[in-house]
Amino acid sequence: MRTLPCPSRDEAQAHLLRAIETYVHAGISKGYAASQAEIDNVIAIYDAYDAGLGVPSEALKGGELLQQLRDAIYSGYDFTQTGGKLASIRSTLMAGVELCPICGIAPPRQLDHHLPRSDYRPLAVYSRNLVPLCQECNQSKSKSAADEPAQQFFHPYLENIPDALFLRAGVAIEGGGLIATFDIDPAAPIQPLVRERLSFVLQRLKLNERYAREINIYLTSQATAVRMVFGSAGADGVRGYLLAQADVESRQFHLNHWRPVMLRALAAHAGFCNGEFAAVLPA
Ligand SMILES: [Zn+2]
Numbered sequence: 669m670r671t672l673p674c675p676s677r678d679e680a681q682a683h684l685l686r687a688i689e690t691y692v693h694a695g696i697s698k699g700y701a702a703s704q705a706e707i708d709n710v711i712a713i714y715d716a717y718d719a720g721l722g723v724p725s726e727a728l729k730g731g732e733l734l735q736q737l738r739d740a741i742y743s744g745y746d747f748t749q750t751g752g753k754l755a756s757i758r759s760t761l762m763a764g765v766e767l768c769p770i771c772g773i774a775p776p777r778q779l780d781h782h783l784p785r786s787d788y789r790p791l792a793v794y795s796r797n798l799v800p801l802c803q804e805c806n807q808s809k810s811k812s813a814a815d816e817p818a819q820q821f822f823h824p825y826l827e828n829i830p831d832a833l834f835l836r837a838g839v840a841i842e843g844g845g846l847i848a849t850f851d852i853d854p855a856a857p858i859q860p861l862v863r864e865r866l867s868f869v870l871q872r873l874k875l876n877e878r879y880a881r882e883i884n885i886y887l888t889s890q891a892t893a894v895r896m897v898f899g900s901a902g903a904d905g906v907r908g909y910l911l912a913q914a915d916v917e918s919r920q921f922h923l924n925h926w927r928p929v930m931l932r933a934l935a936a937h938a939g940f941c942n943g944e945f946a947a948v949l950p951a
Contacts, residue, residue, distance in 0.1 A: 669869060670769050670922045674825040675761060675795040680714055681707065686754060687744025687793040688737070700740035709733060710741070713790045717797065722782050722823040724813040730790035738789035745785060745792040754793065761800055768802035769824045771875055772925045773882055776800030782823055783813050799824050808873045818864040819872075830858045834866060835924040837933035841940065846948040848883055848930055850876050879926045886927060891949040903941040910935035 684707065690699035702710075713730055720728075730738055747754040758779060768776050780801040783791055791797040801809070814820055822829050836853035839846060852866045870876070890913070897905040914931035921927060934940050940948075 669822060669829050669866065669924060670772070670824070671827070671829050672765060672769050672799070672824040677714070677718075677796070680794060681711060683754060683757060683793050683795070684710055684741065684744075687747060688740040698740075698743070700734075700737050702737055702740075706733065706737055710737075710790050714794055714796075717783075717791060717794065718826065721826040722797070723820065724783055724788075724815065728783060728788055728791065730788075733790060742785060742789040742792045748779065748793065748798075757793065757795055757798065761795060761798055765800045767921065768805055769799070770805045770869065770873060771802060771878060772921055772927075773878060774802035774804065777803050778806045780806045780809060782821070784811050787812065796825055804878065805873050810872075817861060819868050820865060821869060822865065829924075830856075830862060831923070832857050833923050833929075834858055834863070835926070835929045837926070837930045839930070839933045839937050839940070841937075841944050841948055844947050846883065846887070846940075848880060848933070850879055850926065850929070875926075879930075882926065883930060886930075887948070888950055894945055894949060898943065898945070903938070903943070906941040906945070907935045910941070 685702075688700045688702060690697060690701050692698070710730070710733065713728055716725075717728055744754070746752065748757045749755065750758070761779060762776060765776050768774055778801055779798040781788070781792065782797050782799050785792045788797070809821065834852050834856035836851055836856075838849045838851075841847075850870065852863050852870065854863075856863070858866075893909060893913075894906055897909045901908070910931045914928040914935070917925065917931065918928040937944075
């Protein structure tokens, strides 16, 4: 889990106006001709969203706005699809995000409404409520925002996910296979609520199961290097190699990415470094 640069608000009002502008489709008028006062009310909801760091609240649902306005904003989100008049929202948010900020496994392919579109209609086209996620994370994330603080997802734009190392991996070699289990390190210097929320995300998005699949693929790519360094420098060589590779992956991704976390756990596994890797790495 990692933070992403917070999108600019410069175009928020322009996007909103474009999303709801009126037009006629197949003889039916669509969109909504909003007054400036109504636009100001939506922008005030954006302000409240930013100030509250995207935490769900009744006020953000815009109950005082006319239903037609809320529905028009909701439908306006469809224009962010490729080829739509608001496609630039999508391309701008996706640009430069190589991997899903939650799992770090796959590239983001979808925009997730941090606060769900169906309940929080005024925020349907607000860039800061739209987070690039991979398909699997987006689909596993609930379609409703939890009231329970320990079950609230981190906001990759508005919250600071701790800088400290908090993801932990335990590795065991059993029955010719490597079993890695990830959790949130109880000793990590983070607030108890932050710990609970991180654990919730790990569980909710089934990251353990998903990392297990990735680990096998990744370790295959390291098999030759581990073997060679063991041949020339023994267990210490393997340990040094794994730690050096962990530093590379950490810089390339981030501190709490599953790859450096797993490499450091393997470096701490005396048996793996001392030749047991042969049982789990492909020949
Ligand atoms: Zn993901």
